[in-house]
Amino acid sequence: MKKTLIILLACTALFSCKDNEKKEQPEQKEEQKAIDPVSNESLESAVIYEANIRQYSPEGTFDAFTKDIPQLKELGVKVIWLMPVYPISMKNRKATGDLSVEDIEDAEEREKYLGSYYAISDYTDVNPEFGDFEDFEELVETAHENGMYVILDWVANHTGWDHKWIEENPDYYHKNSKGEVTDPINPATGESWGWTDVAHLNFENKELLEAMGEEMKFWVEEYNIDGFRADVAGEVPTEFWESIVPQLKEIKPIFMLAESEDKDLFENAFDMGYNWEGHHIMNEMAQGKKTAKDWDAYMHKIDSTYQEDDYLMSFVTNHDENSWNGTVKERMGDASEAMMALTYTLPGMPLIYSGQEYDMDKRLLFFEKDTIPKEKGKVWPLLEKLGELKNENKALHGAKEAASYENIETSEEEKVLAFKREKDGAELIYIANMSDENTSFSIQLNGTFENYLSGETLEISEDKNMDLESWQYFILINK
Known part of the structure; x- marks a missing residue:
């Protein structure tokens, strides 16, 4: 009897476990459906957002x-790029100008200098100023629930001076003739770049490659992040990236963004690079130093330089540009809107930097607490329209199977930039007066088009001149 009872209890427990498994499975499937794994299909129509957690809000927190x-x-x-979220070293922490916190005697004054996000003391922890791991996990889950991927800013070139490797593994670092660990040195001049708050890692040490790889795996395995933006990617040996990326992809599909235009990095490691040269040309066009013809030459250059499935991130601002080179208005003035629209209509992926969506017209402090404006003005509704177009119109596909890009000839090639994007029957045309003068011109284009931003219908023909005011632009879609 006792034996029969035990058997009955065991069977009951077994069926109960199976029932629980059946109840849990739909929940697990539901969670998995929150977002599909990163794929080229999802990236073709993506907008990327650079999140500066410290400055995003008065609280400066994940929450x-x-x-x-x-x-x-x-x-x-569709992609959130988090600027470094790791603890920041105190030793040699940057304050202002050439000063570090050690140079500031007043204790209260010293406390306001929070240091550079890129001087990391621990790759596998979060900055307590931002919150804890539970807060970080909630951020990632919320992004996934809203159909967005999360990538972390990864700083492989250097650590902060408080990192444990300095003491435990000094051979991981570059050293001078005296055997002292150095900050990063410019190989062309032999002099410091001025990044005195960080210690330069030496990837000739193969143990470092393995250790760094394990730190990256931690975030993919434990916190389900979807990839990395690699700081100064070209300063780290390509061998490292080509070694670790396949290992990360064994865990799950990931997206890799390189802060570099080096085409060799795209061979076996990175999906997307920075459109730095294009960005600089945009600045110079806005300042009257370059013309629409220079832009056409640049597009021809990258068409012949890169492989067909290489692509770049375009932007009018980011954390470096904003803090060190000026706001969008400072650099681009009245051309700002035309340039922002250009970043959305080009092949590749457009970037929004924290505050840009709120018409931010100030340089954010880099080493201290600051905050972005949070009032919607002119830019937010425009970014809404551009984002919808990027998400939904195949003519703006920009990743490995990008829509075609074709220059359209005009009679004012120095002033007027015009091109067509096309894929699977979808067409889009961008026409802009890239000068500070009103311009009349003819264009090698015929047809009836919808002005996407205004909804108006435009009839265009080769034998009839078009007139554009300074910096005026059209985004035209086929009717």
């Missing part, structure tokens, strides 16, 4: 950013 993630869907954002 404050997380509650706004659903709003980013309105802007068509």
